[in-house]
Amino acid sequence: MTPNHTVLIAGGGASGALVATHLLKRSPGTRVIVVEPALSVGRGMAYSTTCPEHLLNVAAGRMSAFEDDPRHFSRWLAARGYTEFTERSFVPRMIYGAYLEWIINEAREDAEFGRFTHLRVRAAGFHERGGRVALELADGRSIEGDRLVLAMGNAAPAPWGGLTPEAAQSGRYFASAWTPGATAPSDPDERVLLIGTGLTAVDAVLALRYNRHRGPIVMVSRRGLLPKVHRLFDCATLPCEPAASVAELLRHMRASAAEANVLHGNWRVAIDGVREQTNDLWESLPLGEQRRFLRHLRAYWDVHRHRMAPEIGAKVKALQDSGALKVRAGRVGQIVRRGEGLSVEATLRGGGASTRIEVGRVINCTGAEGRLSQLPNPLIQSMLRAGAMVEHPLRTGVLVTSDGALISRDGSRSARMYAMGPLRIGTLIESVAMPEIRRQACEVAESVGAPSRSRLGSTRHHREGAVLASTVRR
Ligand SMILES: Cc1cc2nc3c(=O)[nH]c(=O)nc-3n(C[C@H](O)[C@H](O)[C@H](O)COP(=O)(O)OP(=O)(O)OC[C@H]3O[C@@H](n4cnc5c(N)ncnc54)[C@H](O)[C@@H]3O)c2cc1C
Structure with a gap:
């Protein structure tokens, strides 16, 4: 069948890769164009790590990319000779990245020639014309499609307010744990301050140690809470009554x-x-x-x-017990350059007045910025300006219908544009982990695929659009 229907996917992490996979497998009349600057499609931010210490925080048996085939990942592991892993293992994330890459590569090899294109560039702008959607690309080109899926995932942390220009330019402040070189200090003994105590900060600790860093590490967050540790068990369903407050x-x-x-x-x-x-x-x-x-x-x-794998929990505890890792509750303030390092103002809980911590580097591990208006993503800014996208009233994520269709500034439901994964946080509270991503990918593919297979236009969606229009105006 000659494809006469084009779906543009902005972002080629796990979300973009899985939507593309479903379209290639199930919608023969659809051509798929993934716009993703990375070399390959599938890994995204979470699964691009090359540090083998970075493990999944969910056991392998629950990490299938397909909801209707729960053992898919386990079978893939076994077929590749990873016999050391069972369904209960917490597998290195780099292996999971290879799994996602394999899935999309297999789908594109099986599909007719020309149905899949990966454009290695960033999408920088947007407009709608003649019932079609167009993306302007950072290299000056422009592409058009019938539908657009936004799968741009996790943003970097918000810029740190207390950073002086000299500190910012010192090469010793890292805006995120994924900034190249952030966790590979040339001085293995330098003291490192991590702002944040969540899973990203734990990732940074593991990467630092993997990169032979041996100096002291201090983690600071407002509440000083470390993620809890998994204990393996067979999960029982324990229903909870809906609540009004x-x-x-x-x-x-x-x-x-x-x-x-x-x-x-x-x-x-x-x-x-x-x-x-x-x-x-x-x-x-x-x-x-x-x-x-x-x-x-x-x-x-x-x-x-969001808990740590047991083996990671044990490593973190050992570092804490040895005194090499300190986890503190408090507020980090101004960060200034001092000599060869940085001097960080911190008000630590139980420590009285504000103090200064002298460190070799600071890594911002505060988690993804959710406020769309603050994101340096040119496609998002272009869509906000055009009114094609609005921020959720909770000021995190995009306002979407329950099936992920964008709600525009005038309150109408888009028939052409959908958001996936982390962008839906706000409308949903769970939209980042694989169980949601794999389900959304399947549903979105069904909605954006060539019209004969699409569920677009159902009365349920139109009714929902009218209800959500009132949410936009709130
Ligand atoms: C460190 C980490 C560990 C995790 N571990 C687990 C786990 O163990 N189990 C689990 O279930 N979940 C886990 N998750 C959650 C989840 O699986 C990921 O968040 C998921 O990979 C999100 O995929 P995504 O494609 O939506 O976003 P991302 O992976 O962030 O990918 C988005 C892609 O969009 C691209 N992009 C952004 N802007 C543009 C643009 N303007 N133009 C073109 N491309 C653009 C980026 O280059 C990126 O590749 C983890 C998340 C993180 C961050």
Whole structure:
């Protein structure tokens, strides 16, 4: 079949790769163009790491790229001779990246010649003309398609407010843990300060040690909370009643955790037991309560929900026990250049007045910036200006319908443009991990594929568009 329907995908990480895979396999009348500056499609930010110490934070048995084939990843591992891993193993992320790359490469090899194109460039601008969507590319070219999928994933952390220009230019401040060279200091003994204590900061610690750094590491975040550690168990479903307020939800979850402790000796059952239900619970909360959750509870939720693999937990504990790693609660303030290093103002909890920490480098591990208006992504800024995209009222992510269609400034549902993965945070609370990404990829592919296979135009979506129009105006 000659493809006469073109889908543009901006971003070629796990999200973009899986939408492309479904389209190539199931929508023969569709041509797919992935716009992704990286050399290959599939790995994205999370799975491009070359550090073997960086493990998945979910066991292999739950990491299939296909919801309807839960053992797909396990079979792929076995077929490639990775016999050391079982369904319960936490596999290096670089191997998972190879898996995603293999999936998209297999799909493109099986598809007719010319149905898949990877343009190694950044999308820099957007416009709609004549019922079609056009992307302007950073190299000056422009491409057109019938549908657009935004799969631009995780943004870098927000710029650090207290950074002086001299410190910024010192080569000793790193705006994210993924900035080249951030975790490979030339002086192995230098003291390193990590702003943030979440999984990204843990990644930075592991990469530093892998790169033979042996100096002291200090992690600082407002609450000083490290992610909890996984304990392997077979997850039981533990349904949680929908709640009208965060306080009520917290009461339910606490009761559930207490029950899980009694029945299973493990509070994790309560968190994982509501995994499938989490987005429904989120959507049942009024906007004001969602805002309250983000402000007061999210940090606590995150450390219980996004946990470290047991072997990583053991390494972090050993570093803490030896005194090489210190995890502190407090506020980091101004960062100035001092001599060969940086001097960081910090007000540490329990430490009284503000103090200065002298370090060789600072790595910003505060997590992805969610506020669209602050992102240096030219495609997002262009779409915001055009009114084709609006920020979610929670000021994180894009406002979308429940099936991911963009809601424009005038409140209407786009028939042509969809967002995936981390961009949907706000509308959803779970939209970053693989279970959501693989499901969304399948659904979005169905929506944007050649019209004969598409579900577009269903009355359900139109009704939902009208309801969401009121959300935009809020
Ligand atoms: C460190 C880390 C570890 C994780 N570990 C796990 C795990 O163990 N288990 C799990 O289930 N989930 C995990 N996740 C979550 C999840 O799997 C990832 O967030 C997921 O890979 C997101 O994929 P994505 O394609 O949406 O985004 P990304 O991986 O961020 O990819 C987005 C892509 O878009 C491109 N892009 C951005 N802007 C443009 C533009 N203007 N034009 C063209 N291209 C653009 C970027 O180059 C990038 O390649 C992890 C996430 C991180 C960050």
